[in-house]
Amino acid sequence: MHCYECLQAGETREAVGLCHHCAAALCAEHICVIDDPVTGGVPLVRTVVLPKKARLLLCGTCKAALEQPRSGYTEYIGIEH
Numbered sequence: 540m541h542c543y544e545c546l547q548a549g550e551t552r553e554a555v556g557l558c559h560h561c562a563a564a565l566c567a568e569h570i571c572v573i574d575d576p577v578t579g580g581v582p583l584v585r586t587v588v589l590p591k592k593a594r595l596l597l598c599g600t601c602k603a604a605l606e607q608p609r610s611g612y613t614e615y616i617g618i619e620h
């Protein structure tokens with residue numbers, strides 16, 4: 540399998556993983572590895588973030604989309620202040 544981002548640029552590189560969000564195949568240069576907090580629930584009380592984090596693979600496009608600021612979000616979904 541070849542890297543989707545490289546193919547878009549007219550190159551060919553072997554993929555080393557898939558984007559967790561869009562499933563695009565990615566090479567080592569284009570893959571983004573981020574920490575993904577793992578949570579556990581205490582019934583009827585709260586959610587706790589556990590000390591160890593999982594690994595999450597993303598392409599640059601999905602990483603940027605998921606990390607974009609959420610300010611003004613309420614206007615898009617029609618929530619009144």
